[in-house]
Amino acid sequence: xxxxxxxxxxxxxxxxxAAAGCSSAEPAPGTPSTVxxxxxxxxxxxxxxxxxxxxxxxxxxxxxVAVQGTVTDGLRSPWGLAVLPGGDLLVSERDDGRxxxxxxxxxxxxxxxxxxxxxxxxxxGLLGLALSPGYAxxxxxxxxxxxxxxxxxxxFPYDPSRPAGQQLGDPTVVLTGIPHxxxxxxxxxxxxxxxxxxxTTGDSSNRALAQDLSSLGGKILRVTPDGAPxxxxxxxxxxxxxxxxxxxxxxxxxxxxxxxxxxxxxDNWDELNLVRAGGNYGWPEVEGIGDRxxxxxxxxxxxxxxxxxxxxxxxxxxxxxxxxxxxxVWRVPLDGDHLAAAPQExxxxxxxxxxxxxxxxxxxxxxxxxNTDGRGDPRPxxxxxLRLTVG
Numbered sequence: 001x002x003x004x005x006x007x008x009x010x011x012x013x014x015x016x017x018a019a020a021g022c023s024s025a026e027p028a029p030g031t032p033s034t035v036x037x038x039x040x041x042x043x044x045x046x047x048x049x050x051x052x053x054x055x056x057x058x059x060x061x062x063x064x065v066a067v068q069g070t071v072t073d074g075l076r077s078p079w080g081l082a083v084l085p086g087g088d089l090l091v092s093e094r095d096d097g098r099x100x101x102x103x104x105x106x107x108x109x110x111x112x113x114x115x116x117x118x119x120x121x122x123x124x125g126l127l128g129l130a131l132s133p134g135y136a137x138x139x140x141x142x143x144x145x146x147x148x149x150x151x152x153x154x155x156f157p158y159d160p161s162r163p164a165g166q167q168l169g170d171p172t173v174v175l176t177g178i179p180h181x182x183x184x185x186x187x188x189x190x191x192x193x194x195x196x197x198x199x200t201t202g203d204s205s206n207r208a209l210a211q212d213l214s215s216l217g218g219k220i221l222r223v224t225p226d227g228a229p230x231x232x233x234x235x236x237x238x239x240x241x242x243x244x245x246x247x248x249x250x251x252x253x254x255x256x257x258x259x260x261x262x263x264x265x266x267d268n269w270d271e272l273n274l275v276r277a278g279g280n281y282g283w284p285e286v287e288g289i290g291d292r293x294x295x296x297x298x299x300x301x302x303x304x305x306x307x308x309x310x311x312x313x314x315x316x317x318x319x320x321x322x323x324x325x326x327x328x329v330w331r332v333p334l335d336g337d338h339l340a341a342a343p344q345e346x347x348x349x350x351x352x353x354x355x356x357x358x359x360x361x362x363x364x365x366x367x368x369x370x371n372t373d374g375r376g377d378p379r380p381x382x383x384x385x386l387r388l389t390v391g
Contacts, residue, residue, distance in 0.1 A: 058317075058340070059317035059318060059333040059334055059335055059340040059341070060333045060335075060340040060341030061333075062344050063316070063331070063390050063391055064390070064391050065329070065331075065346045065347075065388055065389070065390055066388065066389050066391075067386050067387070067388060068364060068386075068387040068388065068389045069386070069387055070107070070381075070384050070385070070386055070387075071089070071102060071104070071107050071366065071384075071385040071386065071387050072089075072102045072103075072107030072108075072109060072384065072385050073107070073381040073382070073383070073384035073385075074109070074381065074383075074384075075091060075093065075100070075368075075372070075382075075383040075384065075385070076093050076095065076096055076372055076383070077093055077094040077095040077096070077125070077370070077372050077373045077374075077383070078091050078092065078093055078094070078355065078356075078368055078369075078370065078383050078385075079092050079093070079094040079125070079126065079127050079128070079187070079355060079356070079370070080092035080126070080127055080128040080129035080143070080144075080187075080188075080189075080356070081129065081311075081356045081358050081366060081368055081385070082129045082130060082131050082141070082358075083358060083360055083361065083366070084101075084131070084135075085135070085136060086104070087104035087105075087360070087361075087362065088101055088102060088103055088104050089101070089102040089104065089366070089385070090102075090112065090129055090131075090141065091129075091368075091385070092126045092127065092128070092129050092143065093126060094120060094124075094125035094126050094127060094373065095120040095125050095373075096114070096120075096126075097114050097115050097118030097120065097125065097126045097145070098111060098112075098113070098114050098115075098126070099111075099112040099113060099114075099115065099126070099129070099141070099143070099168070100112060101160065102385065107385075110160075110164050111164050111165045112158065112160075112164075112165075112167045112168060113156075113165055113166060113167050113168035114165070115143055115145055115154070115156075115168070115171070116171065117145070117147050117171075118145045118146065118147070119146055119147050119148045120146070121146070121182060122181070122182030122183055122185075123182065123183050123184065123185050124145075124146030124151070124180060124181075124182065124185045125145065125146055126143065126145045126146075127143075127144045127145060127146070127151075127185065127186075127187030127188070128143070128144040128187045128188045128189040128190075128199075128200075129141065129142065129143055129144075129189070130142040130189045130190055130191055130197065131191075132155070132191070132225060133191050133195050133225070138157075139157055139158050139159065140155045140156065140157060140158070141155065141156050141157075141158045141168075142154070142155045142174065142189055142197065143155070143156070143189075144186075144187050144188070144189045144199060146180050146185060147180070149180065150176055150177055150178055150179065150180045151178035151179070151180045151185050151186070151187070151201065152173065152174075152175060152176040152177070152178060153173075153174040153175045153178075153189060153197070153199060153227070154171040154172060154173050154174055155171065155172050155174055155225075156168040156169050156170070156171050156172075157169035157170075173227070174197070174223070174225075174226065174227035175199070175216075175221070175223060175227040175239065177216055178199075178201050178216045178217065178221075179201070179202075179203070179204040179206065179209055179215060179216065179217035180204055181202075181204030181205045181206070182205070183202070183204070183205050183247075184202030184203050184204050184205050184218075184246065184247040184264075185201070185202050185204065185247075186199070186200040186201035186202040186247060186248050186249060187200065187201075187202075187249060188200045188248070188249050188250055188251050188311065190251050190252070190253070191225075192222075192253050192257065192259065193253055193257045194230075194257065195225070196222050196223065196224060196225075196230040197222070197223050197224070197225055197227075197230075198220060198221065198222050198241070198251055198259070199220070199221040199223070200220055200221075200245075200248035200249060200250070200251050200261060201216055201217055201218060201219050201220070201221065201245070201248065202217065202218060202245070202246065202247035202248065202249075202264075203217050203218035203245070203246055203247065203283070203284075204217050207246075207283070207284035208284070210243060210244050210245055210246065210283045210284060211243065211244060211280075211283075211284070211285075213235060213238065213240060213243060216239065216240070218243060218244065218245045218246065218247075218283060219240050219241070219242065219243050219245060220240075220241045220242045220243075220245065220248060220251070220259070220261060220275055221239040221240060221241060222239060222240075222241040223239045227239075232277075233277070234277045234278030235278070241259075241275070241277055241278075242275050242276065242277070242278065242279045242280075242281060243279075243280055243281070244279075244280040244281040244282045244283050244285075244286075244295065245261075245263055245281050245283055246263060246264055246265065246266065246283040246284070246287075247263065247264040248261050248262065248263050248264075249262060249264065249309070249310040249311065250262035250309055250310055250311045250312035250321065250322070251275075251312065252312045252313050252314040252319060253314060254314045254319075254334070255314075256336075258274060258275075258337060259274070259275040260272065260273070260274060260275065260312060260314065260319050261273050261275050261312070262309035262310065262311075262312045262321055263281070263283075263298075263309070264304075264308060264309065265287050265288065265301075265304050266287055266304070267287075267304065268287050268288055268303070268304065269287050269288030269289075269298075269301040269302065269303065269304065270301065270302045270303070270304055270306070270307040270308060270309050271288065271298035271300070271301050271302075271309075272298055272299050272300040272301075272309065272312070272319060272321060272332055273296070273298050273299060274296075274299050274337055276296065279296045280294055280295055280296065281295065281296055281298075282295035282296070288301045289301065299332075299338065299339060300332055300339070300343055302326070302330075304325065305325060305326065306323070306326045306328075307321065307323040307325070307326040307328070307330065308323055308324040308325035308326055309321045309322065309323055309324075309326075309330075310322050310323070310324055310354070310355050310356065310370075311355060311356035311357050311358070311368070312357065313357045313358050313359040313365065314359065315359040315365060315390070316390055317333060317334060317340070318331045318332055318333045318334055319331075319332040319334065320332075320357045320359075320365060321357070322354040322355055322356055322357040322367065322368070323353075323354055324353045324354065324355065324370060324375075325353070326348075327347075327348060327349045327350075327351070327352055327353060327354065328345045328346060328347055328348045328349075328354070329345070329346045329347050329354060329357060329367065330343050330344070330345055330346075331343060331344045331345075331346065347367075351367075351369050351384075351386065352369055352370075352371040352376050352377060352378075352379065352382070353369060353370045353371050353373070353375065353376040354367060354368070354369060354370065355368050355369065355370030355373075356368040356370075360387075364387050364388060364389055364390075365387070365388040365390060366385055366386070366387060366388075367385065367386045367387075367388055368383065368384075368385050368386075369382055369383045369384050369385075369386075370383060371383055
């Protein structure tokens with residue numbers, strides 16, 4: 001397996017006082033910052049990985065990461081992934097506008113249905129999926145997708161007892177008016193531990209939107225399950241939770257309820273950010289580390305060739321980041337709200353472009369490839385979902 005060197009920024013985030021951020025090349029007093037070069041860890045690939053694996057002894061310890069097996073293959077431009085009760089998966093296909101159900105055992109695929117109104121093109125189409133917090137009783141599935149005029153979020157009742165391809169009920173619009181373009185559509189949605197729906201958006205290649213609080217572009221949004229601005233949002237009457245983002249495609253929550261998000265850079269730096277209510281993350285004035293105190297610095301930055309981060313997950317004391325252009329999974333070990341050690345890289349180039357990583361409740365990770373989206377180099381069987389063990 002290939003090994004390479006990544007340049008990352010280690011920033012110690014210090015409680016509420018850091019909410020305004022310190023965006024300068026030199027750390028503020030009391031805020032240690034180290035720029036360094038770190039080698040990725042080697043990838044063990046045992047012939048017979050264990051059925052379950054212990055949590056690493058400390059967040060900074062380098063675990064072994066192995067492919068337990070392929071859950072399914074033959075997917076076309078997959079994007080979103082949600083784990084159903086019982087372990088089966090829902091997968092969105094960006095360009096077809098389809099949602100598939102994948103059996104946890106055997107990987108058989110069933111077409112759930114096609115989302116009406118999806119208009120694919122460029123980076124747009126059917127993107128993120130999320131299950132309602134009350135899915136066990138309401139059976140609602142949320143989807144983020146592109147139309148001819150905007151990006152939006154809808155929800156459907158899902159009835160797997162109906163015939164294949166007809167299992168989605170009538171959609172209810174949750175949120176509209178998210179700027180749409182051929183690039184930078186964001187698209188990840190997730191319910192937080194507070195029961196609110198978080199959505200990541202892009203600037204739709206209109207850089208000025210990221211700093212415009214009247215626009216939903218270049219933001220992380222927080223709304224109720226019905227789409228209203230969530231109680232306690234930093235800007236009264238607005239769904240905007242944070243702003244100054246270029247294109248956010250990953251969001252995850254740690255056990256303390258902190259919000260983490262991945263962000264695509266332009267020419268220099270991709271980012272992993274600790275997201276704070278009302279925080280300004282600097283785009284388009286800043287990419288990576290800035291020199292203005294009103295912007296919040298990333299916790300980690302990568303060269304754009306090393307990552308191009310899409311989906312992220314929190315598991316085993318770390319944020320896991322799926323890289324598209326970088327064709328790697330990065331493990332970012334955390335100690336609370338700051339780094340415990342240098343990020344660790346796995347699978348460099350082994351499976352091509354990586355779109356989504358999800359923590360399965362069974363303790364494994366699900367990793368989705370994305371080589372059939374027009375930018376990758378498809379291999380036989382692509383695209384696929386792999387199950388990873390961490391030990």
